[in-house]
Amino acid sequence: MSALASLTRKPWIWSFVAAGLVWLVTVLFTGGASALGLTLAALTFSSFAIIVGTGQMLVITLGPGNIDLSVPATMTLAGTLALKFMAVDNSLILPGLLVAIAIGLAVGSVNYGLIKLLRIPPIIATLCMSFIVQSTAIWSNRGLRIKPPPALAEFATSGPFGIANVALVALLITIIAWIFLERSIYGRWITSIGQSMAAARMAGVPVDGARFLTYVICAVLASIAGYLLASFSGGAALNMGAEYLLMSIAVVVIGGTSVAGGFSNVPGIWGASLFMFLVVSMLNTYGLGAGFRMIMTGIIIIAVILLASRRNTSLT
């Protein structure tokens, strides 16, 4: 009983409860026929949002005003350049991944460089950066759809027991992120910075180093997600990152991470990403069009933030 009570106090539990409910409603509608297929599809398709959302969560943990708007542009550029570099050659898959990671390292470093040197809010710095990165992607892509190497496409779309490998990669990344956040000094650093930057600085936390690292990690995760997404969907497209700007923020918020910073929550990213995908499939099963689906998605996000605010106010 006490185990159940402590479980309901976890902020991430609600996103899983919601995801479970939506799953149940969808499966009931189809008479239970789609139970396995739906679960596997949800795991596969939400893995990209999970990877990007984990990076965005670390940035949001840094405190108010910290949001990385360059995530979609970084995904697109990394996907495009990595696929172009690999040129459908199976032997270049690993170097291609390194190209994607290098792009993430570069974008993240410049992001924090702009924040620090120009003393501008992170939103503006990453906004400027997203313009420049997106332009580079447009210039290098030229509207062509470059195909991934066959072995990489095979890796991204298949996996053991029908669970796609991308979902396993997402799981691995979130486990590492969780260990980093909960069991390492870095996690203490960014949480303390999010709660009070001035206090963290006085306590001897290397504020600049920790923030720099966070922006770099976020950009690298975005570029890995772009690399995988481009391989998964059969090629890089210029608009492939577009939906992940709002999605990456939405999964962080729905997952129970505080938008004001200072509190992060890795399991919630999973619950929220699964939930977001399942809502779309539920509305699809009920035959509702794209318009209704988006309206429902928006209403759900607002409902979640309203509920979360009530929870917070009742605590204090």
Next chain:
Amino acid sequence: MSLRIPVDTIRLAVPVLALSALLIAVFWLQPRAMSYLGLNLLFNLAVPIALATVAQMFILAVNDLDLSMGAFVSFAACVTATVLHSSPLLGALILAAAVAVYAAMGAIIHLRNLPSIVVTLGMSFVWTGIAVLLLPAPGGAAPAWVRSLMTAKPPLVPMAIVASVVIALVTHLILMRTSLGVLIRAVGGNQQSVARAGWSPLLAKAAAYALAGTFAVLAGIALVGLTTSADANIALRYTLLSIAGVILGGGEFVGGRVSPVGAVIGALTLALAGSFLSFLRISPDWQIGAQGAILVIVLALRLFLNKLERQERGG
């Protein structure tokens, strides 16, 4: 020390300088742009961007951020191209209701102390959803009066310039010269002291959001007047462009420090950046990259000027 330039003048000087430098460069590269027709072509698409930027400015004035601006302008454009065209009264009612939703959004954000980023993020899905329902495929038609207004040819000065000056003047009057404007900026400065002084921060926030909604609706109408049709994603770029325009024009994220004239100039600068590249014969692929680069340069310039100012004060 006798000559001290006010801080606000310095803040406005940077965007003015950036716009003039770009204009001079364009005129130098293509002297024929220095004409009625040339100016109209250069700045035509700037009018809806300027309106959206001004809308974003009202939100930034109360320390919030609207991530749904692009989706909302697209929604307003879709309403203009469909309902407002076929049955003007119903269309006007829908747009008025949308402005009311904006005001309600401001009130709820204030009452529940919600993060504006997340609420507007959710609303952006809602606006796009309604827009898709209205116009599943690109299409629609501009109401005749909108079309004639946007393509009007006033004597001497092109419509785009006239419109920009009018937008700047009207928003300057609202935000800088009325008591409501002072109240809105005060909420951005210090909400507690506004409440203690006996004013209602709730009213100010709702009013700021309503004004933002109004100008965003105007942006959608103006956009349809130029393009003569609409689709649900027509203005998605405006979210980031409008934020960039306000910042370019000397606005700050916190403290209610925004400049309506600067915001319009910032929007014009961003619009001109695209044309500038085509005069240099650089591929239009780099258009948004140039907008990002200009933003970085202007922010660096502002940092430099601020430092100079602080040194003067210290010495």
